[in-house]
Amino acid sequence: MVTQQRPIPYPFPPSRLEVHPRYGELRDLPLARVRLPYGEGAWLVTRHADVKTVLADQRFSLAAAVGRDQPRLRSMTRDGGGLFSKEPPEHTRLRSLVAKEFGARRVEGLRIRAREVADGLLDAMEAKGAPADLVDDFAIPLPTTIICELLGVPGADHRRLWGWAQSVLSNTSSEQELMTRGKELFGYLAGVLELRRREPGDDVLSGLVRACDEDEQITETELLALTCDLLIAGFVSTTNQIGNFFYQLLADPADLARLRDNPEAIPKAVEELMRYVPLLVGFTLPRYATEDVELGGVLIRSGDAVLVATAAANRDPEIFPDPEQLVLDRPVNPHVGFGHGVHYCIGAHLARLELQVALERVLHRMPGLRFAVPEDELSWKTDAMIIGLNALPVSW
Template sequence: MISTSDTSTMKQPRDFPFGGVVGVGVDPLYRWLSENEPVSRIRLKYGEDAWLVTRHADVQTVLRSPSFSRAMAAGRDVPRGTAEDFSTGMVSMDPPDHTRLRSLVSAPFTRSSVAQLSNRVAEIAEELVDRIADGNEPFDVAEMFSIPLTLTLICEVLGVPYEDRAQFRRWAEDGMADDADEDAAMKLWQYHNDLLVRRREDPADDLLSFIATEGHAQGIDDVELAMLAMTVLVAGYLSAGTQLPTMIYVLLTRPELRQQLLDRPEIMPTAVDELIRWIPLEVHGAPPRYAAEDVELSGTLVRAGDALIASTTAANRDPRVFTNPEEIDLTRQHNPHLGFGAGAHYCLGAQLAKAELEIGLRSLLGRFPDLRLAVPEEEVGWKHNYLTRGVQKLPVTWK
């Protein structure tokens, strides 16, 4: 018999997310819950109540185990931060359906492919720092470096015209806001659908053409294929494009860390992993899963059909796994962070994102070793009412 807490006497759900979502601070309630109430009830702005899971081991279980399903969210009032539920397409599937779609877009993101793409990342980064060096200072790291770097690359891989960037960026970012614009999301989907139709008629050497032809040959309808292409585009530039300026902010506001990287550039890979671990990116936790059966997590019985949200932010600060988790250790060796998720939905572009972050930091700090904030720290622009946390505007100077 399972010995667990009685879910019939559950406490009143806490409003989620906790604390502010501006800056890089993590509300201390996450740590308290991890120690005292690792599986707790929460209520988001929209949808049904859910369990919040905060310990690293439990978060791993929720993300990896087939006992927890994304597909079961279909038809449910999913706990979420937006009025509309945009967790559709590949991210809403379980294997084998998820595996089938993921295989269509996996080739450019394998380790060997990323090794080749890294040369192109370095070329784009050097072009951008050359342009910045020749221009007027100060400059905005987000708009003049990180977004152009990640967006140029994913456009080239996918086959989306870079000159359309202002249009599809507006749709993508309006669709990612807390007050998400359903019309913007539909326009972004239609844009990709039109591109897929054109690529099927006139294929090119890009991922869109492969999706259009191979996906069609496998009997996958255009609704799913356009959603897949849209997911790759948005995920391909937005996460790394947000993480990079936030990492620069952390390094510039902690000069000893910046100097450590300048003195020891060989530690860049472990430094990037550590910054991914330490910097909170999610706002509302990982996309909700549903328990397919009764499961015990840290002494709490989660009933079949219950919704759960796994907090990778809390898991990445779990002292059971990370020594001195609140500190940034750029040489941390044991670092099983969950910044890219885990299990079947582990971030497809994780290797590419790490390459972009490593090369981006190396290029900026290498060219501008005296880089510093061009505005007081309190005037740095942060994302508000958004599904991801991070720097929106980061004015810097180097002279």
């Protein structure tokens, strides 16, 4: 049983949507020790079965990371307060306040509205004429509009939120900038919550304000942290994946044509794209072992940090036949693109719907969609925790 190794520098350098080949090598070995630019060393988990264990086993705790010298890509550590820093029963209490609003039935009722928003954005792109930026003109405003309407955030502020999110998620922002931008964002959200107190509506934030003020189910601090979690998580990941998905399909015109000609295949294709297309630069938020655990051929000691690489797990040949191939009609697809266990993405149903609608409406409205610049001229984010394009110029 392995207990310690010389740490490997991590994360591995991303290259567009490529999954680094080192992950394949590590899957055949005991868990590896890694060292990030900041924080203490950690164990890296890459096999599908081990990743699911860490994500579901309460002996690996997100809450225990608060206050620790967490392995991370930037100097500042994350604070507690929201869903990403709590375990049951506190996590269950907070999640239960909003789970119904993000359930399958409630989200399916948003499909017509999502199509309306998508078509309105495509109308504007067509009116302006090609080329257009599929990121700025479509991928950003589509999920931002939907989550803001669902939460009860004023429409005029949607674009400001994207700017805040970009700064908060950047790995190159200085500590001062992160503190300043974070304070601006929380100040803005506090103002939105006050607005919902004065003018309550049929939206998520109005319900949360009532749960805080009338039912005392949530504290003011938790209310603000949960609002930030729902908002940022509600559009940042989906925005980047819309751009990533279209890049992947445009790079393989045969797959693009297959979906264009068979729109009924889009839901299954979204699941395969979620498996195949990496989103995170290496890993999820660190968890800490709360007791000694044997996993992946090593003894993880109580207090050790553990990182899971979902992109590596989604290419595990033990689970996925031909894992390096994009198979849009893959019949069985237990990917972990939305996580696993109690912290499974609360917005998974909403993200699925938005990704499906994005593919459906663009391919229907713009059947001749193509890159407007040579592929090697596309600009990718190099300073963020999430993989994505700065812009995706397209013609049609």
